[in-house]
Amino acid sequence: xxxxxxxxxxxxxxxxxxxxxxxxxxxxxxxxxxxxxxxxxxxxxxxxxxxxxxxxxxxxxxxxxxxxxxxxxxxxxxxxxxxxxxxxxxxxxxxxxxxxxxxxxxxxxxxxxxxxxxxxxxxxxxxxxxxxxxxxxxxxxxxxxxxxxxxxxxxxxxxxxxxxxxxxxxxxxxxxxxxxxxxxxxxxxxxxxxxxxxxxxxxxxxxxxxxxxxxxxxxxxxxxxxxxxxxxxxxxxxxxxxxxxxxxxxxxxxxxxxxxxxxxxxxxxxxxxxxxxxxxxxxxxxxxxxxxxxxxxxxxxxxxxxxxxxxxxxxxxxxxxxxxxxxxxxxxxxxx
Amino acid sequence: xxxxxxxxxxxxxxxxxxxxxxxxxxxxxxxxxxxxxxxxxxxxxxxxxxxxxxxxxxxxxxxxxxxxxxxxxxxxxxxxxxxxxxxxxxxxxxxxxxxxxxxxxxxxxxxxxxxxxxxxxxxxxxxxxxxxxxxxxxxxxxxxxxxxxxxxxxxxxxxxxxxxxxxxxxxxxxxxxxxxxxxxxxxxxxxxxxxxxxxxxxxxxxxxxxxxxxxxxxxxxxxxxxxxxxxxxxxxxxxxxxxxxxxxxxxxxxxxxxxxxxxxxxxxxxxxxxxxxxxxxxxxxxxxxxxxxxxxxxxxxxxx
Numbered sequence: 001x002x003x004x005x006x007x008x009x010x011x012x013x014x015x016x017x018x019x020x021x022x023x024x025x026x027x028x029x030x031x032x033x034x035x036x037x038x039x040x041x042x043x044x045x046x047x048x049x050x051x052x053x054x055x056x057x058x059x060x061x062x063x064x065x066x067x068x069x070x071x072x073x074x075x076x077x078x079x080x081x082x083x084x085x086x087x088x089x090x091x092x093x094x095x096x097x098x099x100x101x102x103x104x105x106x107x108x109x110x111x112x113x114x115x116x117x118x119x120x121x122x123x124x125x126x127x128x129x130x131x132x133x134x135x136x137x138x139x140x141x142x143x144x145x146x147x148x149x150x151x152x153x154x155x156x157x158x159x160x161x162x163x164x165x166x167x168x169x170x171x172x173x174x175x176x177x178x179x180x181x182x183x184x185x186x187x188x189x190x191x192x193x194x195x196x197x198x199x200x201x202x203x204x205x206x207x208x209x210x211x212x213x214x215x216x217x218x219x220x221x222x223x224x225x226x227x228x229x230x231x232x233x234x235x236x237x238x239x240x241x242x243x244x245x246x247x248x249x250x251x252x253x254x255x256x257x258x259x260x261x262x263x264x265x266x267x268x269x270x271x272x273x274x275x276x277x278x279x280x281x282x283x284x285x286x287x288x289x290x291x292x293x294x295x296x297x298x299x300x301x302x303x304x305x306x307x308x309x310x311x312x313x314x315x316x317x318x319x320x321x322x323x324x325x326x327x328x329x330x331x332x333x334x335x336x
Numbered sequence: 337x338x339x340x341x342x343x344x345x346x347x348x349x350x351x352x353x354x355x356x357x358x359x360x361x362x363x364x365x366x367x368x369x370x371x372x373x374x375x376x377x378x379x380x381x382x383x384x385x386x387x388x389x390x391x392x393x394x395x396x397x398x399x400x401x402x403x404x405x406x407x408x409x410x411x412x413x414x415x416x417x418x419x420x421x422x423x424x425x426x427x428x429x430x431x432x433x434x435x436x437x438x439x440x441x442x443x444x445x446x447x448x449x450x451x452x453x454x455x456x457x458x459x460x461x462x463x464x465x466x467x468x469x470x471x472x473x474x475x476x477x478x479x480x481x482x483x484x485x486x487x488x489x490x491x492x493x494x495x496x497x498x499x500x501x502x503x504x505x506x507x508x509x510x511x512x513x514x515x516x517x518x519x520x521x522x523x524x525x526x527x528x529x530x531x532x533x534x535x536x537x538x539x540x541x542x543x544x545x546x547x548x549x550x551x552x553x554x555x556x557x558x559x560x561x562x563x564x565x566x567x568x569x570x571x572x573x574x575x576x577x578x579x580x581x582x583x584x585x586x587x588x589x590x591x592x593x594x595x596x597x598x599x600x601x602x603x604x605x606x607x608x609x610x611x612x613x614x615x616x617x618x619x620x621x622x623x624x625x626x627x628x629x630x631x632x633x634x635x636x637x638x639x640x
Contacts, residue, residue: 045445045551047457074445074551167603192594197607200552203358203545207351211590214347226546248460336599 039087040071057261117277136282140293141177143257148181153309161212169331176330202226256296356583365533372526373506377433380558381440386535391542407539415531426634463547506628509635569625585610
C-alpha cells in the first residue's frame with residue numbers, strides 16, 4: 001500500500017523528468033539569471049483554497065530565488081484593473097491573477113502593456129492577437145476522477161452528496177470527473193447535487209450538506225468550506241478538493257484531489273525569463289502528467305480502502321500518467 | 337408525496353431554527369433601532385464585525401459566552417458611531433448606515449489581517465454544541481437565547497416605561513422632550529443596544545452555525561433582516577414569524593432541490609425562493625402597517 005500513491009515530491013520529480021524529455025521548457029526548474037518581478041492580484045484572501053495554491057507556489061518560487069513576489073488580496077472586481085495597472089507601472093515582469101469576472105477589462109490592460117506577461121485564471125481561451133495574455137485554471141480532473149473511485153468504494157449507501165458554490169466550468173469539470181470516477185467503480189451510484197450561490201457561506205454549505213445526509217448520503221464531495229463540518233458532525237465521510245483537509249478532519253476526509261500550481265508557475269517563469277512568454281493555455285500544467293494535480297495521501301484511511309478500489313485507483317493513475325487514459329473534460333453543469 | 341414528507345420531518349424544523357437564529361438576533365436589533373426612530377443600514381457590516389469579534393475572542397482564549405459579549409461590545413461601538421452621526425449630528429441615516437457597513441466590513445478585514453498575518457486557513461474554535469436536551473436537543477443554547485431575545489424585546493418595548501419612552505422617541509420625539517426625557521440619549525441607547533444584538537447575530541455564524549470566520553460569510557443576511565422588520569410591522573412577535581418563515585423557505589428549498597422536482601428546474605430558482613416568497617409575504621402582510629412616525633427624522637431640541 002505504501003507505494004500506491006505518489007507523494008508530491010515524486011510527482012514533481014517525474015514531472016521535471018518528463019518535461020525535460022519532452023523538451024517543453026529546458027530551463028523549467030533551473031531558470032537562470034536574476035529573479036524576475038512577479039505580482040499577483042487576488043479577488044479573495046489568500047486563505048481561499050484556489051488562490052491559496054497559487055500563493056504557495058509563488059512563495060516557493062521566491063524562496064528559491066527565482067522571483068520577487070508581491071501580491072494584493074481581496075481586491076474587488078471594480079478595483080481589479082486599477083491594481084493590475086499599478087503593478088504594471090511598478091515594473092512587474094509577470095502578473096498573475098484571476099480574470100473570471102473581468103475578462104474583457106483584464107485583456108484591455110494587458111494590451112496596454114505588451115512587454116509584461118499576464119498569466120490569468122480564465123474561463124476563456126487565449127487570444128492569439130493578444131500575445132502577452134496567457135490563461136490557466138485548475139484542470140485537476142485527473143485527481144478528481146480518482147477521488148470519485150474512492151468515494152464510491154467507501155460509500156455504503158451508494159448515495160453521494162455534492163455541494164458546490166456556483167456551476168462555473170472550474171467547478172463543473174471537477175464534479176463531472178468525480179462523478180465519472182464514482183460511476184467507473186459503481187455504475188449505480190446516486191448523486192445529490194446542489195449549488196449554494198456563494199463562495200463563502202460555510203453555514204449555508206453546512207445546512208445543504210445536512211439536508212443531503214438526511215436524504216441518504218453517507219459520502220460528501222466538499223467543494224466548499226462547511227461541508228466537511230457537516231460530515232464530521234453527522235459521522236459520515238467526505239472527499240476534499242484542491243487542498244488536503246484531512247489534518248483537520250482525520251476521521252472524515254478519506255481522500256483529496258490536490259491542485260499544484262507549481263508546474264504552471266514554473267513554466268511561466270521560465271518563459272518570462274527566456275523572453276518567450278506568449279499567449280498560451282497553461283491549463284495543461286494542472287494535468288496529472290505534468291504534476292499539476294495529485295491524490296493526497298490516504299493518511300488516516302490508509303488500508304481502509306477495499307483492495308479492489310485501491311487496485312483500480314492505481315491502475316487508472318498509471319494509465320493517466322502514461323497518457324493511455326484521458327479523463328473527459330466536461331464543463332457542463334452537473335445534475336444528479 | 338415528497339413535499340409533505342419534507343414538512344413533517346423533525347430535521348426540517350431543526351434546520352429552520354438553525355437558519356433563523358442569526359436573523360432573529362439581528363432583526364430584533366434593527367427593530368429596536370427603528371422603533372426609536374433610527375434606520376440602521378450598518379447592520380450588514382456590524383454583523384461581519386460581530387462574527388469576527390466573537391470568533392477571535394474565543395480563539396484568543398475567552399469562553400464562548402465571553403465571545404458573545406465581545407461581539408455585543410463591538411456592535412455597541414459601531415452603534416454608538418452610527419448614533420453619533422445620525423442622532424446629535426442628524427445626518428442622513430441612509431448614507432451614514434451604508435458608510436457604517438463599509439467601515440465595519442473593511443475594519444474587520446484589517447483587524448483580521450493584523451491578528452492573523454500568516455495563516456493558510458482561518459483557525460477553528462470549539463463552537464457551541466447542540467444541547468442534547470429532550471425533543472429540541474439539536475439546537476445550541478444560542479438559538480434559545482435568540483428566542484429569549486424576542487420575548488425580552490417585546491416585554492421591554494411594551495411593558496416598561498423605558499419601552500414606552502423608546503417607542504415614543506420614534507413616533508413623536510417632541511412629546512418625549514415635553515415629558516422631560518432625553519430624546520438623544522434614548523435614541524443613542526437604542527441604536528447601541530440594537531447594534532449589539534446585530535453583532536451577536538453575526539457571531540452566531542462563527543460561534544454556533546460554524547466554527548471559523550470567513551470574510552464574506554454574512555452574505556446579505558443583514559439586508560434580509562431590514563426587510564423582516566418591515567414584514568413584522570415593527571413588532572417583535574411578527575418579526576420572529578417572518579424570520580422563521582424565511583428560514584423555513586430556505587430549509588425547504590435546500591431539500592426540494594433533491595426531489596424529482598428539483599432535478600428538472602435550475603438551482604437559481606430554488607436559491608431565489610426564500611427571497612421571492614418573502615417579498616410576496618411582505619406585500620400581503622405589510623399593507624396596513626404603521627411605520628414609526630418619526631423614523632428617519634432627526635430631532636433637534638426646540639426646532640419646529
